[in-house]
Amino acid sequence: MPRFAANLSLLYTELPFLDRFAAAARDGFKGVEFLFPYEHDLAETAARRRDAGLQQVLFNAPPGDWTRGERGLACLPGRQDEFRRGIVQALECAEALSCPLIHVMAGRVPAGVESAELHDTYVDNLAWAAAQAGACGRRLSIEPINPRDMPGYLLTRQDQAHQVLAQVGSPHLAVQMDLYHCQIVEGDLATKLRHYLPGGRVAHLQIAGVPERHEPDVGELNYAYLFELIDSLGYPGWVGCEYRPRLGAVPDGTRLGLGWRPPG
Numbered sequence: 001m002p003r004f005a006a007n008l009s010l011l012y013t014e015l016p017f018l019d020r021f022a023a024a025a026r027d028g029f030k031g032v033e034f035l036f037p038y039e040h041d042l043a044e045t046a047a048r049r050r051d052a053g054l055q056q057v058l059f060n061a062p063p064g065d066w067t068r069g070e071r072g073l074a075c076l077p078g079r080q081d082e083f084r085r086g087i088v089q090a091l092e093c094a095e096a097l098s099c100p101l102i103h104v105m106a107g108r109v110p111a112g113v114e115s116a117e118l119h120d121t122y123v124d125n126l127a128w129a130a131a132q133a134g135a136c137g138r139r140l141s142i143e144p145i146n147p148r149d150m151p152g153y154l155l156t157r158q159d160q161a162h163q164v165l166a167q168v169g170s171p172h173l174a175v176q177m178d179l180y181h182c183q184i185v186e187g188d189l190a191t192k193l194r195h196y197l198p199g200g201r202v203a204h205l206q207i208a209g210v211p212e213r214h215e216p217d218v219g220e221l222n223y224a225y226l227f228e229l230i231d232s233l234g235y236p237g238w239v240g241c242e243y244r245p246r247l248g249a250v251p252d253g254t255r256l257g258l259g260w261r262p263p264g
Contacts, residue, residue, distance in 0.1 A: 001262045002205070002230050005031035005057045006254075007242040013249040018048050025052040027255050033058035033240045037093050046096050056099040057238045058141075058176075058204055061129075062086035063105050071145075072105025074129075075122040075154045077113060087129045091136045101203055103141045103176055104129060108152040118154060126168045134172035141176035141203050146184040149213075156185055158192055165201060174203030178242065183210045183221060190229055197233045205230070208243035215243055217260035227262060 006012070006029040012020040017040060024032055032054050037045055049056055064070030064082070073083040090102050106122060109115075126142070133140045144161050145153045155161055161175045177196065179189055186192065196202050209219035216223040230239070247253035 002227055002235070002239040003031060003237075004029060004261065005033050005055075005238045005240045007206075007240050008032050008034040009036075010242055010244055011254045013245075014251055014253060018044060021048040021052040021054055023254070025054055027258060028261075029054065031055040031057040031238050033238075033242070035060050036062070037097065038062060038089070042093060042096050046098075049097060056097040058101045058103060058240060059090075059093070059097070059099060060103045060105060061090040061140075064107070070107070071150055071153060072107035074104055074125045074142075075107040075118045076110065077117055077121045080121070080125060083125050084128065087132055091132060091138060094138050095136065099138075101139050101141055101174075102133065103143055103204075106142065106154040108150075109154055122154065123164060123167050126164065126173055127170065130168060130170035130173040134170065138172070139203055140173050142173070143176035143178055143206075144181055144185065145178070146181040148184060149181070156181075158182060158186065158196060162196065162201060175201055176204045176206065177202045178206040178208075179221070179226065180206065180208035180210055180213060180242070189221070189226060193226070193229055193233060197230070197235050202235075202237070204237055204240060205235070206240040206242045208241075213244050214246045215257045215260050216241075218246065223260070224262070 006024040008020040012023045015023055037059055064073045073079045094102055130140055142155060142161055144155045144157050147156055165173060165175060183189055207216050209216050210221050211219060245253045245257045247256055
């Protein structure tokens with residue numbers, strides 16, 4: 001059975017953020033991920049994680065101004081200094097949280113900028129960031145995201161992400177493969193898992209039901225089959241549960257929806 005990590009930005013939202021660690025541990029999760037640690041006291045966040053006996057498996061680097069719609073800085077010309085400061089901050093947080101992997105968001109395509117300039121900026125920024133991560137014993141990931149949920153996002157397809165990976169050419173950069181996004185954009189998930197999982201190019205998987213992004217047992221995907229396939233391919237990493245519970249932020253809404261998890 002894959003190792004499942006609770007995404008604390010989407011799960012247990014009936015609770016204050018710092019209380020979600022204990023709730024995830026209570027429900028049998030061994031790992032957690034979330035979007036951003038920057039709005040919370042870092043020492044307290046680290047203490048809550050340790051007290052719950054959980055592994056921090058992933059969080060995102062600073063994305064720019066989220067409230068204004070920014071979704072990453074890596075591809076944006078003229079924002080390189082801000083991007084680098086964000087990577088340094090993320091690596092400091094990763095050290096405090098004992099987190100091995102940081103997701104670097106690409107950013108939305110701005111109007112009036114040539115695609116070649118965006119691509120070159122993206123690759124150059126990732127090469128610099130991967131070198132910094134390697135020096136700290138960390139790894140970075142890039143994730144294709146579907147344009148329905150995030151219009152204008154630069155990176156949308158698996159083949160595109162793996163081409164960027166090849167261009168950067170760093171062992172400290174990998175792909176984060178979210179099966180929810182992949183199904184919406186491309187489909188053919190079993191074939192893509194067989195193609196991309198071997199070789200360690202995919203450092204993290206994420207799941208959600210399609211199309212509503214609820215629990216994995218709701219929607220058009222047969223996750224029981226996919227979990228068996230992931231196991232058969234020898235994938236050693238975590239599977240992040242990045243979905244919105246059907247019951248929403250009601251008391252025990254997340255726990256009541258955990259019947260999809262395989263036993264064991």
